[in-house]
Amino acid sequence: MSDANAIEAVTEALVQLVLEGAREVESGAKVEARPPHETPGPSGDPQLNLFLYQIGIDESLRNEDPVGLRPGEHGDPQLPLVLHYLLTAYVPGGADTIAHRMLGGALRTLHEHPHLSRVRLRQVQSPSNVSEQSELIRLTWQSFAEKDIYSLWSAFQTSYRLTVAFEAGPVLIDSRRPPRTAVPVLRRGALDRGPEAAASVESPYPQLTAAVPVAVGPDGLEHEQASVKLGGRVVLRGANLDQANEVRLSHPLLAGPVSIPVVPGSAAEVRFELTGPPQAFPAGLWSVAAVSGTTATNEVSLAVAPEITSGMPMTVQRDGTAAVVRLACRPPVRTGQPVLLVLGSRSVLERRAVAAQPEDPVTGADLTFDVPDAPVGTHLARLRIGGVDSLLVDRTGPKPVFDATQTVTIS
Template sequence: MSDEEAIAAVTRTLSGLVHGALADVAGAGVDTRPLDELAGGTRDKLVNIYLFQADVSGALRNADRPDLTPGESGGPPFPLVLHYLITPFVRHDPGLDAHRLLARTVRVLHDNPVLQRGELAAFAPDSNVAEQLDRIRITWQPFGEKDIYALWSAFQTPYRMSVAYEVSAVLIDSRRAPTAPVPVLKRGRNDEGPGAQAGLPLGLPALTAAVPPARQPAARPGEQVSLRGHGLSARSAEVRLSHPLLPAQVVVPLAPGALTDGEARFTVGAAGMPAGLWSVGLALTGQVTEGGVSRSVVTVTNEVPLAVAPRITRLPATVPQAADGSAVIELTCAPAPLPGQPVLLVFDGRAVPPDPPGPGTPRPAGSARFTVPHAAKGRHPVRLRVAGVDSLLIDRSGARPSFDPTQSVAVI
């Protein structure tokens, strides 16, 4: 999501892109002040990028936060659509210098229809707008004669050739902490629900589900996962896992005996397997004989989702309550979150963001510090949420599920 610096960050990024396009124009610069203040400036050549209107995106107005899981609620982000007026300004223009400035500006915005995360982070390092999941797009905004007349009349300054652009959507994150209820241990008498399958098997190998061990909702590195399906028999096979933040797939060869017609078992590796939602499929290698000639054929199944959960490796047993009622919890986890993955501490039903990094030595990978406001004294269950997947709070290894006592903190 984005913080309160998001609007200024987008304006600075647009200014940086346009300033780079004017590098070959001697003495040219970029300004963001209102148009009626340009005459008193010191530059003779500049491109003015003026934010003249901010609207709300109707398509995203009531959208839930993307990092919430089913059953949770929180303040939705505020989606803004920013409208910019771009005006080339040349104090003494005997030729067509203003036209050249405008052409360079239009060209660079045409070449960059989407503000890249690297550009946002480089031009606005004090904002986290680069980490919002929705991309920020730049779109040409048609400008009619009535619009020109109304806008420049408000400026009370002589009209200059201008164009308008729309930048959307910039999401301003709510500071209200989302509510995250403690998981339910049992639903109904036998904790069973209806099962249904649409259609009939077509004879082709296909996966129906990726099942973590012990009926858990997610698997952790080092644990075995069962891929259920049909038609999975093959001479050899490999598991192919895809993550949205990794450039390449993670390939896990299946061990002998780990593949049957309806199931494939593999172990989630500790290396190269960050937490989050993965897509997993099978590549099956079989033997085909045609005309007396045998050859190997690789068949790739469909992909099914697999949640990989973080593991809290160090959690304090007790933390003191501060004078203002807050409590500070420092922990480590594995695997370490990737850059851009949202991290939250779910403390007794409340989702708490990590403390921003302070000056000095950066924190080691996989460590985080959380300040929990209004932390009541007593023992509280905690979960670490990375990219929407929680660490495992419930122990299902016994006859009945129970809360893992190691995943709790006592505030004293």
């Protein structure tokens, strides 16, 4: 509970608190709240000046509901202010030691009172009920950099005096608009039982958790792969998938999705095969969703790998110290896809002989790579298109091994 007089009440309470600390060390000290440029004259009494120079918002309380609302009621949140103060000592004749003494007494008192008590707030003359607000008003030290001091005192257009800064908040001001209160509900449903809820973390709707490429090994079992090539099989895993009749695949370089029928399975798994014209499935990362009627699940990622269709293993003769490697692949490369040949741990960019035309997004399946300082020897070869490598590791056996056919020998 707090009204628009809250700022005035907090300032008055701080003046009283600072005055107590200053008079403990300087009996004739005074404390006022006024702009810094209105300094006392040369014959005035020693005094401390408290100046509210900025008001901010406590963002953590910006959208908190007002205190006292019941479920189903709505009201405007309180305005949570943070008040920024400057405390400056003024002593006639420039006696800085007296100024330092008063500041020391005031700061000690502020340190001993980390928040404004409700009792102190009730003792001020301002007709405010800020003392009844739910949050305590905390006092926090603020440090100033040289640029901050220069900016502030330049704005005041007066000579700089030793100043300390602190903030007080949150100061909560209530909205004058009353909360919106709905009429109580007499009965919830025909039997006054309300909605029924089941204690389960599982969603009743179809959802996907992963799209896993698999290959059948010599043992007749499916083995998980890092990516799928054209003609390969993919297992979709999730929940409530028994009604799925197709999958929808999307690629960032295609104008629209591609649909493929699924092989009926269980509620936890369904399968599909990546069959179709090669140009319809460019290599790279795809998004996959299962579709049941007009309902589609969430999307999961699927890596479609390029495949080297040239005769492998391959032998290339060096011309001096360089070599040229020519490969064919599928699916064909599309405009905008980066193409790399990785020989061992060394990558080589493709040489584009013909620039791709905007009206022809497919740039082709014949690739040429210039290998400067080509190392003599046999190297494991991977083709990387759209960030996905061709399948180099055979995972269909008891342990993963490199595919011995995917090599390029430079002689």
